[in-house]
Structures are given as structure tokens and as C-alpha cells.
Amino acid sequence: MSLVVVGSVAYDGVTTPAGKVDRMLGGACTYIALSASYFTPVEIVAVVGEDFAQADVDLLASRGIGLEGLERVPGKTFFWAGVYSQDMNDRETLTTDLNVFATFDPKLPASYKTRPYLMLGNIQPALQKTVRDQMESLRLVGGDTMNFWINDFRSELLETLKGWDFLLINDSEARLLSGESNLKRAAEKVRALGPEILVVKRGEYGATLFHDGGCFSLPGYLLDTLKDPTGAGDCFAGGFIGYLASRGVAAGAAPAAELARAVVYGSVMGSFCCEEFGVDRFRTLTRDDIEARFQEFQKLTAF
Amino acid sequence: MSLVVVGSVAYDGVTTPAGKVDRMLGGACTYIALSASYFTPVEIVAVVGEDFAQADVDLLASRGIGLEGLERVPGKTFFWAGVYSQDMNDRETLTTDLNVFATFDPKLPASYKTRPYLMLGNIQPALQKTVRDQMESLRLVGGDTMNFWINDFRSELLETLKGWDFLLINDSEARLLSGESNLKRAAEKVRALGPEILVVKRGEYGATLFHDGGCFSLPGYLLDTLKDPTGAGDCFAGGFIGYLASRGVAAGAAPAAELARAVVYGSVMGSFCCEEFGVDRFRTLTRDDIEARFQEFQKLTAF
Numbered sequence: 001m002s003l004v005v006v007g008s009v010a011y012d013g014v015t016t017p018a019g020k021v022d023r024m025l026g027g028a029c030t031y032i033a034l035s036a037s038y039f040t041p042v043e044i045v046a047v048v049g050e051d052f053a054q055a056d057v058d059l060l061a062s063r064g065i066g067l068e069g070l071e072r073v074p075g076k077t078f079f080w081a082g083v084y085s086q087d088m089n090d091r092e093t094l095t096t097d098l099n100v101f102a103t104f105d106p107k108l109p110a111s112y113k114t115r116p117y118l119m120l121g122n123i124q125p126a127l128q129k130t131v132r133d134q135m136e137s138l139r140l141v142g143g144d145t146m147n148f149w150i151n152d153f154r155s156e157l158l159e160t161l162k163g164w165d166f167l168l169i170n171d172s173e174a175r176l177l178s179g180e181s182n183l184k185r186a187a188e189k190v191r192a193l194g195p196e197i198l199v200v201k202r203g204e205y206g207a208t209l210f211h212d213g214g215c216f217s218l219p220g221y222l223l224d225t226l227k228d229p230t231g232a233g234d235c236f237a238g239g240f241i242g243y244l245a246s247r248g249v250a251a252g253a254a255p256a257a258e259l260a261r262a263v264v265y266g267s268v269m270g271s272f273c274c275e276e277f278g279v280d281r282f283r284t285l286t287r288d289d290i291e292a293r294f295q296e297f298q299k300l301t302a303f
Numbered sequence: 304m305s306l307v308v309v310g311s312v313a314y315d316g317v318t319t320p321a322g323k324v325d326r327m328l329g330g331a332c333t334y335i336a337l338s339a340s341y342f343t344p345v346e347i348v349a350v351v352g353e354d355f356a357q358a359d360v361d362l363l364a365s366r367g368i369g370l371e372g373l374e375r376v377p378g379k380t381f382f383w384a385g386v387y388s389q390d391m392n393d394r395e396t397l398t399t400d401l402n403v404f405a406t407f408d409p410k411l412p413a414s415y416k417t418r419p420y421l422m423l424g425n426i427q428p429a430l431q432k433t434v435r436d437q438m439e440s441l442r443l444v445g446g447d448t449m450n451f452w453i454n455d456f457r458s459e460l461l462e463t464l465k466g467w468d469f470l471l472i473n474d475s476e477a478r479l480l481s482g483e484s485n486l487k488r489a490a491e492k493v494r495a496l497g498p499e500i501l502v503v504k505r506g507e508y509g510a511t512l513f514h515d516g517g518c519f520s521l522p523g524y525l526l527d528t529l530k531d532p533t534g535a536g537d538c539f540a541g542g543f544i545g546y547l548a549s550r551g552v553a554a555g556a557a558p559a560a561e562l563a564r565a566v567v568y569g570s571v572m573g574s575f576c577c578e579e580f581g582v583d584r585f586r587t588l589t590r591d592d593i594e595a596r597f598q599e600f601q602k603l604t605a606f
Contacts, residue, residue: 017484086484087484181390182526182528182529183525184525202508204486206520208522214602215603216604216606217603217604218604218606219511219520220520222487222511222520223485223487224487263606264606300519301520301521301604303566303601
């Protein structure tokens with residue numbers, strides 16, 4: 001079933017111990033949409049500038065992603081640049097040029113409003129709420145956020161979270177949002193803010209799911225090659241919601257087994273993302289590759 | 304089948320966000336032996352001073368632990384004190400009084416020499432080798448080490464590792480020992496040094512096993528209460544080797560499924576250890592508690 005993804009489409013400059021790319025396609029919406037497109041029909045809402053390359057439009061279109069909501073306006077596309085640490089667990093931002101993204105006002109094409117699934121990438125919480133409020137018949141809605149919004153836009157974020165079924169954040173964000181250092185108690189407090197389904201992403205260590213039916217933990221995939229972790233969390237989100245949308249899972253009635261499998265597919269997609277710079281892995285990735293890695297996760301974790 | 308454990312028996316002073324205990328029973332050998340005693344007969348080799356309390360002897364004896372190799376010499380028992388960080392992932396050492404441990408020269412009672420299982424706690428690598436060389440008919444031998452020995456006693460450590468079937472270390476130690484930041488490649492290099500079976504402990508994030516038959520990863524248990532992580536790694540080791548000894552598993556023929564279950568039992572024992580200060584959890588823990596938590600791990604990880 002159809003999924004609408006809202007967030008940034010950007011250009012990134014990335015330096016990791018494995019190399020350096022000065023400018024490549026990036027942005028949360030891009031990664032989420034590409035990842036989810038392996039599971040379900042996807043349409044995006046985003047803004048780019050006049051410099052946005054046709055080759056990048058073509059890549060998104062080649063994955064069947066609906067681009068009616070991709071607005072092109074005068075100015076330049078959002079640009080971010082950063083450098084990763086030796087172990088790639090930390091990164092330092094060198095440049096953030098918001099450009100046309102500074103005045104991003106998500107406009108939903110009329111046809112999007114009746115779509116059943118909505119994934120809100122990491123943008124200003126009040127904007128996330130505006131989009132959510134325009135949707136008319138959602139089966140499942142949720143998104144991502146970050147420490148900046150948790151610290152400086154807390155009241156907007158709390159309003160926004162009330163309308164979400166799921167939230168994907170990392171463990172430091174879960175602790176920051178809840179004020180609890182114990183992850184289990186942090187999860188309880190975060191879930192009390194609205195999202196019944198919480199996925200705590202833990203980078204190379206995997207992910208943990210909390211919901212009414214209990215908990216599920218998956219360890220991280222052991223990568224042979226880690227070139228660039230940019231976008232891995234967004235690809236996780238894309239695999240997670242993409243899988244749930246493909247199964248028609250609805251809020252309030254999400255089977256534990258489907259949620260657990262969605263976490264595994266999220267981890268599969270996040271792991272592939274890291275194998276090449278930017279979105280490059282998605283130029284060759286097949287659904288068979290995805291199923292093979294899902295099986296690898298089963299072998300890695302069975303006892 | 305019988306397991307011999309060699310290492311420190313000590314007194315610890317510990318401060319964590321959950322409280323402070325000035326002096327309590329501790330030491331790697333103590334934790335390993337208590338943990339393993341739930342699975343298999345255990346005998347220890349260690350040294351204590353004249354101040355070692357009868358109540359502490361009684362606790363070890365109450366778990367059926369053989370104490371013929373617990374030497375008592377003039378002087379004071381090894382004392383360590385430290386303070387944990389707010390999230391308990393780091394700690395600072397305040398005091399290390401080696402006392403009688405400074406001249407520890409492990410003496411194996413004659414009856415120990417034919418035991419089939421040997422676990423060498425974290426002591427000077429050359430001493431670990433001396434003990435191993437005295438054993439006559441081992442089915443499985445291995446142990447633990449730390450960054451200090453890896454950095455400053457590397458050649459002794461490399462000699463020692465040649466004679467081990469398994470090694471338990473944490474991920475930063477695996478990276479330090481191998482010079483590799485990628486965990487999979489680090490594991491390959493470490494295993495090439497001797498131990499066919501490598502368990503990388505990752506604290507709250509779980510553990511990963513590498514052996515000839517492949518990999519196995521287990522996420523961390525989600526603790527309701529974390530009071531004191533001291534000894535958790537040693538309790539992991541005790542559960543791991545204790546379970547393998549109980550199953551008669553031998554080097555070169557360790558079934559993948561048994562090794563994976565040993566990692567789960569190790570994680571179970573490490574998680575219980577953290578619930579109370581020092582060894583207190585072992586005063587009430589039952590084998591039924593252990594089996595119940597093993598089942599919880601199955602529920603937490605199944606998909």
C-alpha cells in the first residue's frame with residue numbers, strides 16, 4: 001500500500017576513513033524513499049533548487065518513486081558536508097547550507113492526501129504536524145526527530161508526537177527525550193508521549209523495538225565493508241515502514257511478528273546503505289539481495 | 304564436568320549512581336566461579352590474605368565451589384576501588400592495592416591437574432600459561448585478558464594465546480589486539496593467534512561469537528534495574544564456560560548450537576550480576592531464575 005515520505009532532498013559532501021566525495025545525492029527523504037521503494041509504492045514531498053540534477057531525478061524515478069510532490073524553486077538545493085571519525089561512530093559537520101530548505105513548506109498534492117502510510121523524516125516538528133493533519137485516512141503514521149528539536153523545540157515536538165503511531169530515534173535521543181538513562185524506562189516514557197511503537201536505533205549495535213506486545217532486540221549486522229554510514233538510519237526507517245506498508249499493517253493492530261520483521265528489514269536496508277558512499281548501493285541492490293541478508297540475520301541470531 | 308578457575312579473589316569498593324559499598328567480596332575468579340557453579344562442579348586457584356572473611360569462604364562453599372586451591376598467606380587481600388559514570392559504561396579506578404596478589408604464583412593442587420576444563424581469569428599472561436602447562440588432559444581451555452596486558456605484555460600474551468581454545472574480550476580489546484577497526488576482520492586476526500572460539504563482549508549491547516562454524520550475535524538484556532556492573536564480564540565468562548563444561552563440549556568439536564547457547568547463558572549470568580552490588584545477586588539466584596531468563600532472551604530475539 002502507498003507510502004508518502006516527507007523530508008529533505010539534499011546534496012552531501014562526505015569524508016570517511018574509506019574516502020571522500022565532494023557532492024552527491026543525499027537527504028533523509030531521499031534515503032527513506034529509496035529504501036522503502038523495494039517494498040511498497042512511494043511518493044515524496046520535498047523541495048530542491050535549480051541546481052538539482054536530472055540524473056538524480058532519474059535515479060528516484062527509476063525506483064518508481066512518485067515525484068509529484070518534489071517542488072523545484074529558485075535557489076540552491078540544501079547542502080551538508082561532514083567528516084566521520086576513524087570508527088565512523090561520530091561525525092563533525094563542516095557545512096550546513098539550508099538554501100531552499102530554509103523555507104520548506106511541505107505541499108501535499110491532492111492525490112497524496114488519501115494515502116494510508118506516512119513517514120515524516122527529520123524536519124521541524126511543527127511542519128511534520130502540518131503534513132500529518134492534511135492526511136485524511138492514515139493506517140499508520142510516524143517519523144524521526146533529533147536532539148536539536150528535542151532540546152530547542154520540545155513543546156512543538158510533544159504536540160507532534162501525540163499524533164504519531166511510531167517513532168524511530170537513537171538511544172541518546174530516547175534518553176534525552178525521556179530524561180531517563182535506563183533504556184526500558186526511557187522507552188516507557190517516550191511511548192507515553194504518543195507513539196505506541198518505538199524503535200531505538202543503536203548504530204552498529206542493532207536496534208530495539210518497544211510496543212504494547214513487548215520488546216524485540218536485533219543485534220547489528222557484521223559488515224565486511226563500511227564505507228559511509230550517512231543515511232543508514234533513514235534507510236532503516238525506509239525498510240521498516242516500507243515493509244509494514246507492504247503488509248497493510250494498521251495502527252492499534254500491529255502483530256508483534258510483523259513489527260519484528262520490519263525491524264529486521266530496517267536493519268538489512270541500513271546495513272546495505274553503509275557499503276557504498278551516499279545512495280550508490282541502491283543503484284545495484286536487488287530484492288534478492290535483501291532477502292538473502294534477511295536470511296543471514298536469521299542465521300546470525302538463531303539459538 | 305569439572306572446571307578449574309584461576310584468577311583474583313579480592314575486596315572491592317564500588318560507587319555507582321545506585322549507591323556505594325566500601326568493601327565487598329569481588330575479584331574475577333570469585334565472579335567466574337560463582338556464575339559457573341550453577342552449571343558444573345567448580346574448583347578455584349587464588350590467593351587471599353589474613354583479612355579474608357569466613358563469611359566469604361562460606362559463600363563460595365555454599366555454592367559447592369572447591370577451595371583446595373585457595374591459598375591464604377600473610378598480608379592483606381587484593382583491594383580495588385572505583386567509581387562508575389552516570390550511564391555505568393565507564394569507570395574510574397580510585398585504588399588498586401595488589402597486596403598478596405602482587406606475588407600470586409598459582410599453585411595447582413595435584414587433583415586439579417586432570418580436570419577437563421580450565422578458565423583463566425584476567426591475570427599476567429605468563430602466569431596464565433604456567434597454569435595451562437600444568438594441566439594434563441584438557442578438553443577446553445581459555446580465558447580473558449585486558450588492554451594493559453595487550454599493550455605492555457604483548458609477546459607473553461601472544462605466547463599464551465597459542466595454547467587457548469577460546470578467548471573472551473570486549474570490542475575495544477579485540478580492536479587493540481588486532482589493530483583492525485572492522486570487528487569481523489579484527490575477529491579473524493585474533494582467532495589466527497590461537498583461540499578458535501572468540502567471544503566479543505559488548506556490554507549493554509550484547510555479545511558476538513566467532514568460530515569456525517560462523518558467527519552468532521546476541522543483543523543485550525534490557526535490565527529493569529542496573530545497580531553495579533562490576534563482575535558482569537566475569538559472570539558472562541562463568542556462564543559461558545560453565546555451560547560448555549556441563550555439556551562436555553571439547554575443543555575442535557564444539558557444535559555451533561552449543562556455543563550459541565553458551566553465549567546466551569553467559570549473557571543471562573552477566574545480566575543477573577548487574578542487578579545487585581557485588582556478588583549479592585548470587586545469594587538468592589536459582590537455576591529456575593536462569594532458565595526463565597534464557598526463555599526471555601528467546602522471546603526478545605525471535606523473529
